[in-house]
Amino acid sequence: MTCQKTRHNFTKIAFKPLYTNLFNIVLLSIFLSVGSSKLYSQDIIKKTKAIPAKEQIDSKISNVKTDSTVIAITKTENDSIKKDSLRPKKTFLNGKVKYKADQYAKIDQKKKLITLYDKAELYYQDVELKAGIIIMDYEKNEVYAGRIRDSTGAFTQNPNFKQGANVIEPDSIRFNFKTKKALVWNSRSEQGEFKIKAAITKKENDSVYFLKGARFTTAKDIDNPEYYFQTNKVKFIPGKKVVTGFTNMVIANVPTPIALPFAFFPMSKETSISGIILPSYNDSNNRGFSLQNLGYYFALSDNYDLTVLGDYYTNGSYGMRFESSYAKRYSFNGNLNVRFENLINSERGYPDYSKQNIYNIQWSHSKDSRSSPNSNFSASVNLGSSKYFQQSINQVNIGSNLNNTLSSSVSYSKNFNSIPQVRMSLTATHSQNTQTEEINMTLPTLQLSMDRIYPFVGKDGTKKGFIKNINLQYNLNARNSITTTDSLFFKPQMFRDAKIGFQHSIPLSTNFKLFKYFSASTAMNYEEIWYTKTIERSFDQDQSRVVDKTINGFDAFRTYSVSSSLGTTIYGTFNFGDEKKIQSIRHVMRPSVSYGYTPSFEKYYDTYEADATGAMRKQYSRFENGIFGAPGLNNSNILGFDLSNTFEAKVTDKDSTKMEPKKIMLLNNLNLSTSYNLDADGVNSLAFSPVRISGGTQLLDNKMNVNFGATLDPYAIDNSGNRINLFNINNGGSLFRMTSSNMTVNYSLSSTGKDKPEKEKNVQSQRNGGREDDLFGTNTDLGDSRRTQFEDENEEEGEDKISEFFKSELPWDITFAYSLTYGNNNRENEIIGNSIMISANADVTPKWKVGVSTGYDFVQNGVTFTQLRFERDLLSWRMDFNWSPFGANANWGFFVGIKSGVLSDIKWDKRSTINR
Structure with a gap:
């Protein structure tokens, strides 16, 4: 119930002529007595029904020991006595106040105070306050909060003051709800990566604070930091900046000579802000003193940024680097690095003086498949000077130094939802040998493929048997290939030497089962190659050598080939008994025989004079320098043999509680392959190709990878090291001659x-x-x-x-x-x-x-x-x-x-x- 302050009412008395009537005399005496005294009146407040306390308790403070009370301003009704013109004082509360405390919550209506003690909490408007003791004066619009002592006499339950997004943890605080001003003692707050502690903090308004005796640090423990910046006068704008007076850096509570007459600390709420990047100092015997990594960071937007860095050496060497990262949620992300260095060794006039420019460009881009499921764009670029990583003054990367190849790929692909479906990809590639400085590029490669078509499949859609499995495709591979060197990279000659070619292929194939246990396949492939350049070869009498003349213009050739294969799978198990440690070994063999035939396309070959007499004539194809090569001059009639093996074992598990044996892999693969040329004449041709053996396994709980390989040649060699048509065993050697082998263990x-x-x-x-x-x-x-x-x-x-x-x-x-x-x-x-x-x-x-x-x-x-x-x-x-x-x-x-x-x-x- 709220009370209204009493006021004074004075009654005026008018005298009339007196009569000798006793009643009137008594009545007059009463009025005279009353007129000489003070009369008090009080408005009768209409009683309102009390609101149950539990309905006002916020969900966050539902478990309390002391009932919460809600204070609200209610409108009162006056009694019949007329009030004077003085208005009552308006109470400041503009909303509900929620509070709780463990030991007690005391309300003093006369002093207008609410006192909360022990684990006290108070919630009003946008303010949340927790402390050992809280005193709220709702007449002065102020709240006080502080610590309390525990049984040992130590202070506990420091206040925690939260207003909006700002949180302060002081020893004590005094806050005015109306003016929003506050005084805080030993406040502790966090702003981004900074932690701030101040002896006295004055809150001027929601956006300006003044601090006295403050320290700033990024250490986790603000009360005992490893380092901090000490200053006495501070103007603090949350989320924006801190401006200080004289600032001194303190490390391990020891003041250092590092000090500034004033300091500025950015505290933007943004994830990153622009700013200067300070350099590091260095020196070199060949280039003098230097400043490295001086630059500026540009926070251009939430989607991309830019870092510019530079190095300068006193002998004139310098370097520039531009690094940018970009991203768009659910769309794409990537980064771009561009590095350039002008390197000068020694001084001009000295014998070891040298000057060169090196550069490196790296670009990585990936696209989120959710943005467009039917298309994709990606990039992985690493190109530049071949000696960049060996000579760079700002990279120490031995792994990159020992690598002999730089490679790049930028590709775009799209699926067309037609019938049959068509897939297209456009790719630009780059491969650079850092030793020879040779660069091979395709700008670009266009690949177009159409899904398989089954012309003989039935209406039920089943593809069984030789006929119904017959299918055909169409593939296009168009390529613009460039071969150049570092010195000619992106110069006009690089593009003049480009080679353009189009490869069309139509494969026709089928597969079927043979004798139940064999899988057979057969295929025929038709190819048509288009070129925009061909050659004409002749003997130049003036130069006394064979020269090739480039012929510009469209030309094409057509080839075809057939192939087939037959394979099966053989399983073998060797059982040793369930009581043995190795219970069984399982061996899986997959032998296959393949056959390929490509006829001779001699019609695409011409002859040229190989010497000045004209007596020696040789064959050549005008398509030899093309991207996809030239058609074969001789028949290719090859019979191939392949055998793959896997070995695994069942062993008794060390865990005696397990009933089933444990499976371990002995050999992941053991492959043998060779081939035989059916068209070899047996005199001048080597029909058998070397046997290639390769294998690998994993040991020690799959932590160790072991891979090995060997090449076995059945033919002998002469004194010059050339292979001859004589089996090695017939030349006094073994069945096979091991020419090479290798093993790697990781x-x-x-x-x-x-x-x-x-x-x-x-x-x-x-x-x-x-x-x-x-x-x-x-x-x-x-x-x-x-x-x-x-x-x-x-x-x-x-x-x-x-x-x-x-x-x-x-x-x-x-x-x-x-x-x-x-x-x-x-x-x-x-x-x-x-x-x-x-x-x-x-x-x-x-x-x-x-x-x-x-x-x-x-x-x-x-x-x-x-x-x-x-x-x-x-x-x-x-x-x-x-x-x-x-x-x-x-x-x-x-x-x-x-x-x-x-x-x-x-x-x-x-x-x-x-x-x-």
């Missing part, structure tokens, strides 16, 4: 038994053309020094984790690779390659991670590339040291800096440069 083992997560793989190295693993060390991109090897840091830190130090399982992983190659093609009988490589990573403590990549070449008798890696997790900071102690690529690098992206420019990055 083994990966980790403490978790799982593969490395994607973020720990050498993704950038693989994109550059190197390896995904770290057998050749990790990729070091000097533009991104904050990359860490530690797991996600959302894990709980502090005393609980430190106390489990000796109980923790420290993760580790090992990658092992062994390669052996044997050569005996010309009776050299030697080991061509024999090397072992090992990479290991381990956490020696929960905060220390070490790694090593090394190996040994037993042929060259030397240690392969070696890298030592050390990393220290310093909570808010990261320390990293990489060292390649010897070799042509010997280098070292040290980095220490703040992990947070907002303060990523606070770092010390020192690295040696590779003299290239």
